[in-house]
Amino acid sequence: MNIDHLNKEYDIIVVGAGPAGSMAAKFAAEKGVSVLMLEKDRDVGYPVRCGEAVSKAGIEEFITPDEKFIAAVIDKFCMVAPDGTEVILPLNEAGYILERRIFDYELAKQAANAGAEILTRAYVNGLLFENDKVSGVKLEYQGKQEEIKSKIVIAADGVESRVGRWAGIKTHIDFRDMESCVQITVSNIDVDQDTCYFYFGKYVAPEGYFWIFPKGNSSANIGLGVSGMIGKSKSAQSFLNDFMSKNYQNKPILTQIAGGVPSVITLEKISAPGIIIVGDAARQVNPLSGGGIVSGMIGGKIGGKIAAEAVRSNDLDHLLTYDKAWHDRLGKRHEIFDKIKNAIYGFSDEKLNNIAYSFTKIPLEKRTLGKLFRTALINNPSILIDVAKVFVV
Numbered sequence: 535m536n537i538d539h540l541n542k543e544y545d546i547i548v549v550g551a552g553p554a555g556s557m558a559a560k561f562a563a564e565k566g567v568s569v570l571m572l573e574k575d576r577d578v579g580y581p582v583r584c585g586e587a588v589s590k591a592g593i594e595e596f597i598t599p600d601e602k603f604i605a606a607v608i609d610k611f612c613m614v615a616p617d618g619t620e621v622i623l624p625l626n627e628a629g630y631i632l633e634r635r636i637f638d639y640e641l642a643k644q645a646a647n648a649g650a651e652i653l654t655r656a657y658v659n660g661l662l663f664e665n666d667k668v669s670g671v672k673l674e675y676q677g678k679q680e681e682i683k684s685k686i687v688i689a690a691d692g693v694e695s696r697v698g699r700w701a702g703i704k705t706h707i708d709f710r711d712m713e714s715c716v717q718i719t720v721s722n723i724d725v726d727q728d729t730c731y732f733y734f735g736k737y738v739a740p741e742g743y744f745w746i747f748p749k750g751n752s753s754a755n756i757g758l759g760v761s762g763m764i765g766k767s768k769s770a771q772s773f774l775n776d777f778m779s780k781n782y783q784n785k786p787i788l789t790q791i792a793g794g795v796p797s798v799i800t801l802e803k804i805s806a807p808g809i810i811i812v813g814d815a816a817r818q819v820n821p822l823s824g825g826g827i828v829s830g831m832i833g834g835k836i837g838g839k840i841a842a843e844a845v846r847s848n849d850l851d852h853l854l855t856y857d858k859a860w861h862d863r864l865g866k867r868h869e870i871f872d873k874i875k876n877a878i879y880g881f882s883d884e885k886l887n888n889i890a891y892s893f894t895k896i897p898l899e900k901r902t903l904g905k906l907f908r909t910a911l912i913n914n915p916s917i918l919i920d921v922a923k924v925f926v927v
């Protein structure tokens with residue numbers, strides 16, 4: 535696909551070919567409207583800035599799990615308290631550590647197979663407007679400035695999104711809510727390949743957590759996120775360096791990445807005339823876990839379908855139903871996860887140790903994530919009700 539072969543106008547233009555963009559493009563194209571997806575990078579899915587953990591159930595809604603994009607199959611979590619107490623939590627349903635480079639590619643192929651056109655190295659740098667309604671994009675491609683019109687733009691341009699702001703949507707995020715993350719992929723490391731490890735406490739990852747996610751073949755993603763406030767006084771990189779020198783000295787490092795995770799509830803408005811926002815750009819990340827792959831795909835699916843329906847019914851006001859549809863499916867749950875996150879953020883190391891210690895008294899087969907949060911928040915009855923709403927306890 536070259537820009538000369540593109541149409542001058544599409545029903546829908548999707549900006550960004552991450553999981554949210556590809557799903558928006560796929561579900562829109564499946565409804566028979568014309569879709570163009572533009573990606574600024576050379577490759578779809580690269581560079582990868584992600585721990586790559588997902589639940590099996592989460593991705594199964596979109597794609598059949600395939601070993602070509604699964605680096606490790608997870609059957610338990612190991613939560614490590616500040617004093618080293620380990621809490622093993624068997625998972626009812628498997629999790630995966632993805633090979634996102636391949637996974638994102640497969641999602642984009644789904645969009646292409648549904649009829650979407652895709653162009654990489656296409657950097658969107660502005661929006662077109664007609665009568666105060668978004669009516670297309672400006673982009674730079676191979677050193678030339680171009681314009682392509684569309685009835686609807688879907689902004690799927692990730693955490694550093696600017697497209698929504700250009701449309702006048704408030705996209706500001708408080709410093710404290712942007713988790714500052716770093717991660718290395720390390721080889722020749724001895725970790726259980728079926729276990730995701732989470733470390734907590736003020737010395738490893740205050741107002742966040744530290745993770746080791748196995749990546750198959752004696753390798754692992756090792757990283758952490760700390761709130762923007764913490765990052766001001768000690769960087770995520772310094773926490774990572776400290777952890778590595780204490781626990782895994784001189785391990786071969788295959789990749790190093792840094793990035794932000796918007797650990798916050800969804801933007802107040804995610805649609806405006808002629809435009810909707812999906813994925814990280816809309817802050818559709820689970821604020822408690824920081825996971826945004828599956829929730830972004832869900833946002834993309836809902837947004838892509840509604841955008842296509844709006845085109846087909848020639849009723850662009852239908853776009854404005856997207857906010858409610860998202861909130862009903864996941865946005866409201868994210869509000870609860872955000873409350874839980876804020877309640878546990880302030881826990882002292884001593885409190886975290888006590889929670890871990892009490893939880894180890896529960897027999898292995900009776901442990902669930904919901905029970906863990908119930909143990910953690912036992913003195914906070916108003917939140918316990920919320921815990922019950924989002925976790926099977």
Ligand SMILES: Cc1cc2nc3c(=O)[nH]c(=O)nc-3n(C[C@H](O)[C@H](O)[C@H](O)COP(=O)(O)OP(=O)(O)OC[C@H]3O[C@@H](n4cnc5c(N)ncnc54)[C@H](O)[C@@H]3O)c2cc1C
Binds near residue numbers: 584659
């Ligand atoms: C360190 C780290 C670890 C993480 N670990 C996990 C995890 O284990 N599990 C999980 O579920 N989530 C994790 N996340 C979050 C997850 O990576 C994101 O939530 C997910 O990638 C969001 O998908 P998206 O499609 O919204 O955005 P992205 O995947 O960021 O895709 C956005 C795309 O838009 C493109 N783009 C941006 N601007 C433009 C433009 N102007 N023109 C054209 N293209 C543009 C970008 O190049 C990019 O390809 C992690 C994030 C970080 C930083």
